[in-house]
Amino acid sequence: MADGLTHVLLAWVLVELLSIKYPWVMKYRSLVLVGSVLPDIGNFKIFFGEFGASELYYLFMPFHSIVGALLLVGIVTMVFKEEFRKRVFMLLAAGVAVHLIADYFIIFLEGKLPLFFPLTFERGGYDLFLQAGPGFLIVAVIAVSVTVLRRKRVERKMRNLLDV
Numbered sequence: 332m333a334d335g336l337t338h339v340l341l342a343w344v345l346v347e348l349l350s351i352k353y354p355w356v357m358k359y360r361s362l363v364l365v366g367s368v369l370p371d372i373g374n375f376k377i378f379f380g381e382f383g384a385s386e387l388y389y390l391f392m393p394f395h396s397i398v399g400a401l402l403l404v405g406i407v408t409m410v411f412k413e414e415f416r417k418r419v420f421m422l423l424a425a426g427v428a429v430h431l432i433a434d435y436f437i438i439f440l441e442g443k444l445p446l447f448f449p450l451t452f453e454r455g456g457y458d459l460f461l462q463a464g465p466g467f468l469i470v471a472v473i474a475v476s477v478t479v480l481r482r483k484r485v486e487r488k489m490r491n492l493l494d495v
Contacts (some may be wrong), residue, residue: 336370337404340474341433342367342426347477349425351484366426368404370395370434395434400427 346360356363372392393399404423411419 333370338367338371338430338433339364340470341429344470344474344477345425345429347474347481351481356422359418362419362422362439363426363429366404366423367430369407369423369427370400370430372403395431397431399430403427 342363343360345365346356349356350360372394395465401424404420404427407423408416408420
């Protein structure tokens with residue numbers, strides 16, 4: 332289920348739901364979407380196939396844990412101006428959280444995730460979805476439904492404001 336596009340769609344659903352309460356989130360939605368693929372920064376199989384990917388895996392594996400991902404988010408946040416850093420950190424961390432939660436429920440062929448890596452070397456996860464199962468289609472339908480419903484809600488709200 333959780334390939335890169337599925338992570339982005341799950342982050343999109345989060346952005347749509349957050350924008351109901353906090354409309355400013357839509358302006359910065361790209362940060363949540365980038366954060367949702369940030370833990371997979373070391374997934375070199377996409378670029379190089381099996382060649383060299385196994386050697387680089389252990390270098391980037393800590394970024395796929397909670398502490399490593401937050402460290403990576405902190406590093407990326409330092410690129411932004413100081414006045415925006417708190418908001419950038421929160422939105423990137425929200426995207427990372429979506430990614431790690433989605434990966435927690437996947438059945439990985441190579442084993443479970445080291446979610447709490449620096450604290451413990453145990454690997455954890457709750458085997459609910461297959462990695463290459465039909466989960467993407469479910470997430471895509473949910474993403475489209477949430478987007479349409481939120482947009483209709485915004486249109487209705489705007490219509491009510493203009494009618495008064």
